[in-house]
Amino acid sequence: FGLIIFRQLKNLPVHSAMREISELIYETCKTYLITQGKFLLILEIFIGIVIVIYFGLLQRLDAIKVVIILIFSLIGIGGSYGVAWFGIRINTFANSRTAFASLRGRPFPAYSIPLRAGMSIGMALISVELFMMLCILLFIPGDYAGPCFIGFAIGESLGAAALRIAGGIFTKIADIGSDLMKIVFKIKEDDARNPGVIADCTGDNAGDSIGPTADGFETYGVTGVALISFILLAVSHPATQVQLLVWIFVMRIMMIIASSLSYLVNEAIARARYGRASRMNFEAPLTSLVWLTSFVSVALTYIVSYFLIADLGDGSLWWKLSTVITCGTLAGAIIPEVVKVFTSTQSGHVREVATSAREGGASLDILSGFVAGNFSSYWLGIVVVALMGAAYGVSTLGLGALMVAPAVFAFGLVAFGFLGMGPVTIAVDSYGPVTDNAQSVFELSTIEQIPGIKEQIAKEYRFDVNFETAKQLLEENDGAGNTFKATAKPVLIGTAVTGATTMIFSIIVLLTAGLTRNLDKLSLLHPQFLLGLITGGAMIYWFTGASTQAVATGAYRAVAFIKANIRLEGVERASVTDSKRVVEICTRYAQKGMFNIFLTVFCSTLAFAFLEPFFFIGYLISIALFGLFQAIFMANAGASWDNAKKIVETELREKGTPLHDATVVGDTVGDPFKDTSSVAMNPIIKFTTLFGLLA
Secondary structure: HHHHHHHHEEEOOOOOOHHHHHHHHHHHHHHHHHHHHHHHHHHHHHHHHHHHHHHHHHOOOOOHHHHHHHHHHHHHHHHHHHHHHHHHHHHHHHHHHHHHHHHHOHHHHHHHHHHHHHHHHHHHHHHHHHHHHHHHHOOOOOHHHHHHHHHHHHHHHHHHHHHHHHHOOOOHHHHHHHHHHHHHHHOOOOOOOOHHHHHHHHHHHHHHHHHHHHHHHHHHHHHHHHHHOOOOHOOHHHHHHHHHHEEEEEEHHHHHHHHHHHHHHHHHHHHHHHOOOOOOEEEEEEHHOOOOHHHHHHHHHHHHHHHHHHHOOOOOOOHHHHHHHHHHHHHHHHHHHHHHHOOOOHHHHHHHHHHHHHHHHHHHHHHHHHHHHHHHHHHHHHHHHHHHHHHHHHHOOOOOEEEOOOOHHHHHHHHHHHHOHHHHHHHHHHHHHHHHHHHHHHOOOHHOOOOOOHHHHHHHHOOOOOOHHHHHHHHHHHHHHHHHHHHHHHHHHHHHHHHHHHHHHHHHHHHHHOOOHHHHOOOOHHHHHHHHHHHHHHHHHHHHHHHHHHHHHHHHOOOOHHHHHHOOEEEEEEEEHHHHHHHHHHHHHHHHHHHHHHHHHHHHHHHHHOOOHHHHHHHHHHHHHHHEEEEOOOOOHHHHHHHHHHHHHHHHHOOOOHHHHHHHHHHHHHHHHHHHHHHHHHHHHHHHHHHHHOO
């Protein structure tokens, strides 16, 4: 499915001027990704040493088994890296095709192409992940399949963390460097003379395509490993273990089928409704896709569970377990709706940000964004509590006969359900970087200035060009992309927290010999546990500061270079040399920031694990909870600032005014909020928890 769409997108019509720009973006992305690949291998050395010490020296596994575990950790890294590469390739096909399709003046192709690219990534990503995990399950002997799962998960988690954090730093250095030139030199968005624009386009892919794709790949693997670990530790009967493991893997296959069917149906409906329309609400078909997939997934969950586990327990557990997964699946649809209340261009909160900026400038713009971010954290927290509470209620209805702590298994299934429409979640998240790049490709191609371009397109492609309508459509579509990028982030961070909860409990089961001793140490009355809770919260704020500092330092260097080298007279485009120099600055500071963060997380996890086991448990719990709310607040505050700027540009059409300048400043504050610090919480939480299994 994914590869078929890949070929279809590659063969779509595109003007050579636009194709040249998208290929230049791809080449810079490729250079960045090759550099990151070398960096990942250096980081793997640290992880490999710990794996060898733990499994070889402490667990005393045979050398060949330790080598196989190391190989699977490399396969995990390779999986994250490979799907990230696939993501940038298809997105850089889609961006120029979307820009060219908009010249027809019809909105539907501008919506359809980015979504098709996203579905291609989502379907390929989930299928590759599932295939790799099935290979471990089917072909690795049972006595060390578990360690191989852990090695694989740690590898993909390391890859995701590095690509997500470094990508988030890169993209926001470039974005801030490019955006501030609009204020300094009063130039338009994506002005081809700005050397920072190519780096910004590369950053859109590094931060919003490479990072999320690797993150999504890792999320599915780590959530599966968390459930597998729990089942093996908390379920005593081997036959029940096998039955539950088979059920989980079949459910994953079902989720892929549900997403593909829902996409095809929704696309047919959208084409019939908007295919010939001159205007459309770009968010509407994306919203309907999310809800349709949710309902189809829920229905198939009950049907498949009935046929697979109808005889499990007392005969009623099939619908109880299905109901628990349904809580997570519904969360995948409800959470985006709540997020849109605080981040959509149609929301009252975002309009308040834009209105505040008119009279209060950047100061009130920023304060209003803080309001939206804080309120969103509260309401999303309540939604998560309600759904996890419902899952807990169902878990009390007989699951205790199969396992210890059934509530924890229920929370893990909620995380599993979060990902129930995984390809669609990845697709709407990938929609944003394509729409953002399409706008840039349009401007950078300077297609409007090509002599005789209207006649050429009419002759070769047989349609009349409407440049002004095309620009308006691309800007409106970019607003929808911003919104749906924002909706995917809380889903992924929620998955990280609920999945981490399950994994932390697996560690607790090991430390307490199956919940038979040391339970008093899991209490606020145990000083080390309380100190661990405090330390975990502190670490989240260190991480936020370190990632934002990396952006600020790199952006300073990028802004200084661009201001010194930008040429506005007598040139149509910035030189390729200057553009590549900005990319180099972004890459260098992204790697410095990532290495600093990695060393701190790596060393802290090892040190705190050796300090005292229950201190470490408190530390892990605290990182998950503090990280959840910090990430939601920062992601949604940043999105509200971004879309407030979009309202000023597309609806009010006040580019170049003091109002626009104020919202640009707010957007640059929100850049590291939404696309660096917040999104990187997800892999950091999971990497720390996974690594804790070894430590």
